[in-house]
Amino acid sequence: MTDTRHAVPERSREELLRLRRAHLNPTLSVAYREPLKIVRGEGVWLYDAQGQGYLDMVNNVCHVGHCHPRVVRAGAEQMARLNTNTRYLHDALVEYALRLTATLPAPLSVVFLTNSGTEANDLALRLARAHTGARGTIVVDHAYHGHSPSMVELSPYKFNGRGGEGQADHVAVVPMPDAYRGAVRDAADAGPRYGRMLAGAIDELRARGHRPAAFYCESLLGCGGQVILPDGYLRQAFAQVRAAGGLCLSDEVQVGFGRVGDAMWAFEQQGVVPDILTLGKPIGNGHPMGAVVTTPEVATSFVTGMEYFNTFGGNPVSCAIGLAVLDVIEEENLMDNAVRVGEFLTAGLREIQARHPGIGDVRGRGLFIGAEFVSDAAARSPDPARARVVVEAMKARHVLLSTDGPDDNVLKIKPPIVFSRANAEEFLEKLDGVLGALPVG
Known part of the structure; x- marks a missing residue:
């Protein structure tokens, strides 16, 4: 007989909103004008309390699909057997490090496991400072690297946004390498030209008395508006930073694990190898997990006598789940799926x-795609109002989307990578209908 004394009661949407306002973090937002009460997920679908399915086009966390049976089973079986910390020996911890580093180019071979992308980026900053003895950090405009105090300082998306405290003295900001609306547009050499802009940031730090410790850059820009780095950008930018004594970090918290399709890691498309790689979101398919991978030289610099210990980072349950995610990506050929469906979706x-x-x-790599709305095609003037209308209209047709970018005018498309051609066809048909029903201009 089931004990229902402490069962979670079912509440109406209005009651949930009231209780959230009264008892939860007051800065916590909800999606859409009429918030959804989602109670179940499966594959690329989310279901509300009435059983209505919504095609999830924006959840890059549940990378291999909501509630993938293999991932769920791996976590449940390990949780029923053991969960403890890394001060005990456990096969899954070592196996995960081996499997993860096998997907990476040399010399990225030393793994630190964390609980989130924010933790990973925060730890990476400590590694960079320990290795270089410097504090200065270069970031890309409108970037977001996490919500800890140190990462808010490295996130123009936050420190230059509402409630932000502005740019810290040890931080320099370079322009987004946006070849559509940025300072360098439609140029074959846009990547190197944007990359050379880091020289000014390095000089700026030096003028304030800081040497560069690190350059943080997402391998594809998420909050920046689904921006694809122009060819040659990271090669030129990394060269500038390394010549000044700094380390180069690729943030793949959003875009790693085969989302781009033709590579496991998006930085590979730029022909570079970072000194530090940070991972999160898709690594655990919704389970809280993150990682830093670096070189033996950088890792050795972190050995100062102070132990880095993370109570939950690298626990057996997380490692079992992480291994299952890697298995599913490989065995279900999801990178190939990301290429094929991504090409079809972008063409559509x-x-x-x-x-x-x-x-x-329209721009994208694999299943990381953006569609930018403008009110004037020649001037490329942003049109956030139309983007918002489209998102709400698509939600009414049971397709979930969101927007991003400095002007919030870019439709961001990053579904679970099990997203199929049939799913893409449904999305394209509905989007075409929504746009056709909107007034021109």
């Missing part, structure tokens, strides 16, 4: 763009 969006002038640019 460009066909829609040709019929609807409100879409100024």
Whole structure:
């Protein structure tokens, strides 16, 4: 007989909103004008309390699909057997480090496991400072690297946003390498030209008395508006930073684990190898997990006598789940799926763009895609109002999307990478219908 004395009661949407306002973090937001009460997930679908399914086009956390049976089983079986910390020997911890580093180019071979992408980026900053003896950090405009105090300082998305305290003395900001609306547009050499802009940031830090410890850069820019780095950007930027004595960090908290399709890691598409790689979100398919991977030289610099110990980082349950995610990516050929479906989806969006002038640019790699709305195609003036209308109209048609970018005018598309061609066809048909029903201009 089931004991229901402490069962979670079912509450209405209105009651949930009231209780959230009264008892939860007051800065916590909800999605959409009429918030959804989601109670179940499966694959690329989320289901509300009435059983209505919504095609999830924006959840890059449940990387291999919501509630993937293999991942769920791996976590449940390990949790039923043992969960403890890394001061005990355990096969899963070592096996995960071996399996993860086998996907990476040399010399990225030393793993630190954490509980989130924020923790990973925060730890990476400590590694960079220990190795270089410097504090200065270079970041890309509108970047977001986490919510800890140190990471808010490295996130223009936060420190230059509402409630932000502005740029810290030890931080320099370089322009987004946006070849569509940035300072360098439609140029074959946009990547190197943007990369050379780091020289000014290095000089700026030196003028304030700081040497560069690290350059933080997402391998594809998420909060920046689904921006694809122009060819040659990281090669030039990394060269500038290393010549000044700093380390180069690739933040793949959003875009790693095969999302780009033709590579496991998006930095590989730039032909570079970072000194430090940070991971999160898709690593555990919704389970709280993150990682830092670095070189033996950088890791050795961190050995100062102070132990780095993380109570939950690298626990057996997390490692079992992480291994299951790697298994599913490989055995279900999800990188190939990301290539094929991503190409179909991008081509379909460009066909829609040709019929609807409100879409100024379509860009993407694999299943990381952006569609930028503009009010004037020639001037490339952002149109956030139209983007918001599209998101709400698609939600009414049971497709979940969101927007990003400095002007909040970019439709961000990053579904679980089990997203199929049939799912893409449904999305494209509904988007075409929504745009066709909107007034021109």
